[in-house]
Amino acid sequence: MPLFGTDGVRGLANGPLTADLALSLAQATAVVLGQGRSAESRRAAGRRLTAVVARDPRISGEFLSAAVEAGLASSGVDVLDAGVLPTPAAAFLIADIDADFGVMVSASHNPAPDNGIKIFARGGVKLPDVVEQRIESAMAGPKLQPTGAGVGRIRRFADAEDRYVVHLLASLPHRLDGIHVVLDCAHGAAAGASPDTFRDAGARVTVIGADPDGLNINDGVGSTHLDNLAAAVLAAGADVGIAHDGDADRCLAVDAQGNVVDGDQIMAILAVAMKERGHLKDDTLVATVMSNLGLHRAMAARGIRVLQTAVGDRYVLEAMNEGGYSLGGEQSGHVIMSEFATTGDGLLTGLHLLAEMARQGKSLAELASIMTVYPQVLVNVRGVDRTRVHDEGVADAVAAVEAELGDSGRVLLRASGTEQLVRVMVEAAEAEVAQETADRLADVVRERLAL
Structure with a gap:
């Protein structure tokens, strides 16, 4: 059975996903991604390869990220440890500092006992299948084992979160002043960055699910459990609720009445707004075959083509990259805005959704009404x-x-x-x-x- 699934290597931590496996995977990654012209040119200039490593707050991420960093450093790769950060933050930072690659330790929306290892190539993009297969094969081959000054260093990436927040704020077409939002951070990777970012963007923020203890990630909170968010929005009299998952690459919402606004509806709102600003490449939205019929009808009525892919964000990304499209995603809330991100970004999506509410002076329910959701x-x-x-x-x-x-x-x-x-x-x-x-x-x- 292949080691890599649809989104990296995932499994029960200390079950199939052990520290030994993480170490070996990191060493093999250094071998495979350490090849190529850019890597050779860096070595020729006397510079070691650099990798960004981040994780979500689940308890097993501590030993797994340590094993990943050990495997990379022992292979001569300098590691920048970004600590607990969303997956899209890790992807952004890889591109922002021109790192050679990066690793995110997270099992996304899965329960706390699970974990996963996602590898990003240069530029913060996900690996194609063929490269994942090469890494898996390399795990059985010779490792890079430099000595002395050739060994990699592990340093703290001190301003990692600040860089990411500044990037998010710079992407906004409109401030969020006047909007009261409840954020559900799923006791996950967004617990630190998300509340600060929405506040800095001008919103009034109420927070739930932002007390990670390593064991409570996604436990009755986050984008797979929206009842608590809906109740919190109603109790606070807020305008909107935004839910992330454990690694914050998803965003779902609830309106002021507690009604769920899913990924299809969010994409519909963003697609229309982007088309109006001339930012929707070829007036095309990329979505999977599971997207609601209502999305297709709403987009057709507004002159927007929906390009369908197989189920899975990697297939959405492939189609977006192939056509240079600017917006795509899934009903689950995994929305990709390629002008600003190389992967789904729950914070980015939520910020732009609220920015559209503020720009138009409309409630989320009014914006979402452009699409009729078919049962x-x-x-x-x-x-x-x-x-x-x-x-x-x-x-x-x-x-x-x-x-x-x-x-x-x-x-x-x-x-x-x-x-x-x-x-x-x-x-x-x-x-x-x-x-x-x-x-x-x-x-x-x-x-x-x-x-």
């Missing part, structure tokens, strides 16, 4: 042969349902990439129709694809 039902059909998802009988059933729904709905069947199941997703104008249709298709899948 969406997802049924996971287990115990079936996912490799036969294109079975003729299943295809005929899907075609029949699509004919029934017409322009008022949508069907998507997708084989899971990790489990023996098929996902049946149906959107319709009415929730009851979506549920009934999804259940009916799920029955066909069970019957036709039974193991």
Whole structure:
């Protein structure tokens, strides 16, 4: 089974993800990313390679980041330890100081016992599959083992957070004066940077989920648990709530009435605003096949094309990079604004969402009303042969349902990439129709694809 998943190496800390593995992975990364012209030119100039290392506050991040830093330094790489910072901050800093690469130790929205290791190349961009495969292969090969003055140094990146905050504030098209926001930091990596940044941008800030103790990250808080945020917004009489996940690469919101505003709605608001300012490249938004039908309709009505990709932020990024597009993301709140970031950035997204509220003088509910969210039902059909998802009988059933729904709905069947199941997703104008249709298709899948 491959070591790298869809977003780095992830697993139970001290289960499959051990300090030894982290050390070996870092050493292999130094071997592979230490190749190439830029690396050779640095060595020729008598300079060692440099890497930025950051982590989220989960307790295992302490020993895993130490192992990563040890592996890099023992391979002759100078390490700048940025401490606890959001994943997008690490990506930004790699580019900002022209580091050769960087490592983020985080399991994002996963619970505290899990952890992960994400590797970014020069410029703060995610690694392509082929490079990840080379790193995995290099783990079994010889290591770089310099001695004496050739050994790397580990230093504290003292102004890492300040650099990131200044960057975020400089990106804003409008200040946030007059807006009262509740921030849910998921007891995660945004607990330090997010409240200060929103305050510096002019907002009045109430904070929840900002007391990380190493064990409470994502525990009933953050972008996967929005009930507490909605309640806090209502209790404080705030204008809006913003939720991050554990490593703050996501942003979801709730309006003043406590209603959830998801990633599709956030992208719709930002896309229209960016088009008006002439910042939406080719009037195109990149989204996955799971994005709501309402997003497609809202964008079409405003002359914006939606380019669809497979599910996963890496596929969104690939399409954005290939076409040079400026905005893309997922329903989950992973929104990428390529003018300012190389990956999803929950702080950046939240700031720009609130900036649009302030600029237009409208509530979040008013802004979000540009898109009608179609009821969406997802049924996971287990115990079936996912490799036969294109079975003729299943295809005929899907075609029949699509004919029934017409322009008022949508069907998507997708084989899971990790489990023996098929996902049946149906959107319709009415929730009851979506549920009934999804259940009916799920029955066909069970019957036709039974193991």
